[in-house]
Amino acid sequence: MLKGFIEQISETAISGWVYCANFDVAGHRLLAFERDQCIGAGHIDIHRPDLEAAGMGKGLLGFSISCDPAVLKRHANISVRLDNSDFALLPRSTSQRPARREVAAGLFSSTEARRVEWMARQGWLSQEQFLALRSLNQLGVYQRTFSRSELGDFSLERKAADLYLEIMCLLFRSEFNLAQLQEHSLMPRDLAQLDFNLAGGEHGVIGLYGGELSAEVSEGAHALGIDGAEPPVVAPVSYRCAPHQLLLVHTGCLRSLALGKGSGVQLLALAAPAAA
Missing domain, CATH: 2.60.40 (Immunoglobulin-like)
Incomplete structure (x- = not known):
């Protein structure tokens, strides 16, 4: 692949x-x-x-x-x-700046980050899993392209949902399943009323796929409170996605979202725990 x-x-x-x-x-x-x-x-x-x-x-x-x-x-x-x-x-970023940048902290503590790296060295994580975890941890965003040959007999909806749940389970060391997955169809008219933080729920990471979109992301802005770090001050970076791409992004980094003219997208999130 x-x-x-x-x-x-x-x-x-x-x-x-x-x-x-x-x-x-x-x-x-x-x-x-x-x-x-x-x-x-x-x-x-x-x-x-x-x-x-x-x-x-x-x-x-x-x-x-x-x-x-x-x-x-x-x-x-x-x-x-x-x-x-x-x-x-397709472009990961349309900004004209050096592409590689180190971020001191993220979703993980430094101890947890070292654990993930150790798991990767032991072969317990696939290369894709490791890259997704590291990118979400450091930058708060991960973009994945599905090729036609990879999809095969599977629908884009199935592949996107499976990958989202797989990464969320690894990211938060919890067992999530399809029953906890919330899926919403978004159209351009819905964006003005969309609260990204509420859409992300307790875990903060949402998935977007199935339509043309442009997202402004402040990479690393989700790092507040991890190992006592302050979030880095960075200019938003523009991520563009085609319908066959999945964008995983922490809502603490998401600054704006625009959909293609007449285009809708699917939003994936985890349901908040039921109130006691």
Whole structure:
């Protein structure tokens, strides 16, 4: 299964990474598109020590594709596709800033964070589980793309719900099930009345999928109170999602949400415990 991110769109290039546990992606050709027009090409040929340290092979997973600055300035419908496949990446962020940033604290205490890293080293967590937990812990957000081949006979609704519950169980060390899962259909008209904190419930993390959306996220803003840390002051980052992508985000980081014209999305959350 292929996975990855477009981490940065600078003035001259699109950069990020691609990984697959089943085969070596190093050297494979990538094509950059604006809508359906090819705007550049490159290869997976940049060593990423951070990904190697996370157990993702030898870390030769990064890419940087040079493109026309006039096209990149528009930030409109940019995608990166693996040549001769249906795998595609959409931007993780549209901000022009260094993509990798360390955050001191998050949902976990430092002790709990070390426990998760130890579990990953023992092989008790899949690479996807580890990346999701680390991203939600440090940044308060995780984005996941479902390919057509991955979905197979399963519906997008089933895959999104299963992944959301799986990550929530690992994140909060509790057993959650479908009976506790709340699903809501949101349309643009619903956003003005939506209270993100209430929608996130006690655990704070919601899932969004099934439509075009743009979310403004202050990465790491959920860190208040963990190990005595203050939340970092950071400018919101824009996350864009297509219907086949799932965005997991802590509501303490979510600053705004906009849906595509005429588009609705599905919201996943855990039901609050029943009052005694």
